[in-house]
Amino acid sequence: MAIEHDSFTVYVLLFEEFELLDVFGPVELLSKSSRIDISYFSDQPGLVASSQGIRVESTLRYEEVDDPDVLLVPGGSGTRSLVNDHQFLERLARIGAKSRIVTSVCTGSALLAASGLLEGYRATSNKAAFSWARTHGDKVTWAPRARWVHDRNRWTSSGIAAGIDMTCALMRELLGDEPAEAAARLVEYEPHRDSTWDPFAEPYGLP
Amino acid sequence: MAIEHDSFTVYVLLFEEFELLDVFGPVELLSKSSRIDISYFSDQPGLVASSQGIRVESTLRYEEVDDPDVLLVPGGSGTRSLVNDHQFLERLARIGAKSRIVTSVCTGSALLAASGLLEGYRATSNKAAFSWARTHGDKVTWAPRARWVHDRNRWTSSGIAAGIDMTCALMRELLGDEPAEAAARLVEYEPHRDSTWDPFAEPYGLP
Numbered sequence: 001m002a003i004e005h006d007s008f009t010v011y012v013l014l015f016e017e018f019e020l021l022d023v024f025g026p027v028e029l030l031s032k033s034s035r036i037d038i039s040y041f042s043d044q045p046g047l048v049a050s051s052q053g054i055r056v057e058s059t060l061r062y063e064e065v066d067d068p069d070v071l072l073v074p075g076g077s078g079t080r081s082l083v084n085d086h087q088f089l090e091r092l093a094r095i096g097a098k099s100r101i102v103t104s105v106c107t108g109s110a111l112l113a114a115s116g117l118l119e120g121y122r123a124t125s126n127k128a129a130f131s132w133a134r135t136h137g138d139k140v141t142w143a144p145r146a147r148w149v150h151d152r153n154r155w156t157s158s159g160i161a162a163g164i165d166m167t168c169a170l171m172r173e174l175l176g177d178e179p180a181e182a183a184a185r186l187v188e189y190e191p192h193r194d195s196t197w198d199p200f201a202e203p204y205g206l207p
Numbered sequence: 208m209a210i211e212h213d214s215f216t217v218y219v220l221l222f223e224e225f226e227l228l229d230v231f232g233p234v235e236l237l238s239k240s241s242r243i244d245i246s247y248f249s250d251q252p253g254l255v256a257s258s259q260g261i262r263v264e265s266t267l268r269y270e271e272v273d274d275p276d277v278l279l280v281p282g283g284s285g286t287r288s289l290v291n292d293h294q295f296l297e298r299l300a301r302i303g304a305k306s307r308i309v310t311s312v313c314t315g316s317a318l319l320a321a322s323g324l325l326e327g328y329r330a331t332s333n334k335a336a337f338s339w340a341r342t343h344g345d346k347v348t349w350a351p352r353a354r355w356v357h358d359r360n361r362w363t364s365s366g367i368a369a370g371i372d373m374t375c376a377l378m379r380e381l382l383g384d385e386p387a388e389a390a391a392r393l394v395e396y397e398p399h400r401d402s403t404w405d406p407f408a409e410p411y412g413l414p
Contacts, residue, residue, distance in 0.1 A: 021235035021394065028228035028367065031259040040261060047264060052238040054247060055264040057254060128393060159395035160235065161371075186335060187228065188366035188407045200395045 008069040017078030022105035025164040032183035071099035075106030105163030113137030126159035144206035224285030229312040233374040239390035278306035282313030312370030320344030333366035351413035
């Protein structure tokens, strides 16, 4: 996969009450490669409030999203209502269906599951919200103990900071080892490379 | 220090081409404590473009910043011109002087140094930009090998992701160990607790 493409498009979904680091951890790393182009889309262009309050600017609507190489879906408290928003879930399913790779951070996997995009896949989610996240989707195999899960073209990470480690692994796959390591070095981040490393399952009582 | 205050105000400086994770790594962790109130200020309220392109909303001007418990100064490519902007440096010096604790992430320490806020202090900075950062300030003792440096009420971190570790340490000091660990657990982040841990000095040829 590292060979086929010169560059990759990443489309980041933004919604009211998205979790800041779910987006900007991955984006920070991805931005260190000149071969990755990042865009943000939402219900309508304009300012979108994070779970942490600060608002950030989305520039595209759903209809303007080309076929993404990578779709990135964050979590955040906004997911609690969106899992019941059928119009939202249908639009997410459509964009996911035309994405080469579908990724989520934290409770973003609850959105993917509710939209049907994880049917038949293994996935993980935020540990504090795991028992809620896993109620979504019919045929999702939920992994309670994982930093991230990579199953074919679906990548789902555990909570918040886990998205940074998943993104390092994704970049190794897309760009090759050395460009991915160079990005992590610029960010001065030493990634966890073992997707099964997960010290956060136990504190939240997960098996 | 953990005892005196029920709550703490954190003021985050935003400027054109600030580095995203320098701000939102620390903010993500800080936001997990209900005892911390975060505000953003800049030259003028409105949208401020990050080094990564996406714009975020600043709501306060310099004159509206009350005496901060914590001032947070990020790095980013915008620092390259700001170190020569005397009006900016004077305003930063004034706000720093009335802050209980002055912190920076990455090349934010070049701004602090250029404004005089690190005179007589030990400090560190981004490793890729270290040789540039250390040219600022007259009597700053620059530490090339450090995840972060805490000298009295000045906290400066190494590049980008190092700000997250520094913030964990700062939260332990402000709030106590358990609230700080609880915040890191919610973020699913295992912080580096040793401020001298720094595997990034060597790849950049620093002693």
